[in-house]
Amino acid sequence: MQVASVWNLFVTGILRGGLYALMAVGLALILGVINVNSFMHGELYMIGAYMGWLAHVVMGFDPIISFVFAALVSFIVGVVMEKVFFYPLRRRSKEEWLFDAYLVTVGLSFILQNLALAVFQPVFRGVPAYWEGSIRLSPTMSISIDRMASFLIAVIAIGAFWLFLRRTRMGMAIRAVAEDARGAMLIGIELDGVYALSFGLSSMLAGVAGAGLLSLIPASPSMGSVPLAKSWYVVILAGLGNVQGAIIGGFVVGMLEAVAYYVLGAGWQDVVSVFILILILLVKPSGLFGTEVKGVLER
Secondary structure, three states: OOHHHHHHHHHHHHHHHHHHHHHHHHHHHHHHHOOOOOOOHHHHHHHHHHHHHHHHHHOOOOHHHHHHHHHHHHHHHHHHHHHHHHHHHHHHHHHHHHHHHHHHHHHHHHHHHHHHHHHHOOOOEOOOOOOOOEEEEEOOEEEEHHHHHHHHHHHHHHHHHHHHHHHOHHHHHHHHHHHOHHHHHHOOOOHHHHHHHHHHHHHHHHHHHHHHOOOOOOEOOOOOHHHHHHHHHHHHHHOOOOHHHHHHHHHHHHHHHHHHHHHHOOOHHHHHHHHHHHHHHHHOOOOOOOOOOOOHHHO
């Protein structure tokens, strides 16, 4: 393999992996903090895509403002859904609420899809590009400014989220709840506030990913299935609920798919990815970076 080909594979894998990591981090956060298996994560991605289109195309906002708008709306949607659907469920179902919450996420997925179908119609809504032009990375490879900017926004979002978890009081509260919810409650951390914030942040990260990929994947009511599958793939590969592992896992999956596409051709990247996932789960069921299997079935 020539040096130019290796360089092209590396760049493609890194760009793809950054967006996979952004999609998966939010799902890992919900699993790690609240222990909810969310199947509406793809629809949160869809909301971000629609909000990016609405801000940039309909309202005429600058691309950066469009990303911020998509992030804010997605965050609000996540908090509202937690307060409207999951908070009452916790109060009524007590210790058994986790399995019921899984069913609620499935139901919300269908509701959001049909709501998008009614509001936006079965029409693809996208943008040709947020930014025009391209950057030449090597004599044989160039990349669009739009895709590079989307990758940088994904990296910035992940970095800001990581700093929030590590450097702020609320971030440390989220980590404490993820470690031991009962112990966190005993030292004065309000679980309801942490749960609402976690849902909001998870939704916001998915929304930013949806807006970032709008020029490549136009918004549509059924677009959430692929991001959901990719997010779950990265989270299972890395370890359920492991936020740091999901970041690394996203880049691992991106590189793996880029190599499989180059060596075997189009379509084979998914086959190879699933095959590798099966092998890893046979050898290490908790995932590459997981220490224990967390989830509803554990209870």
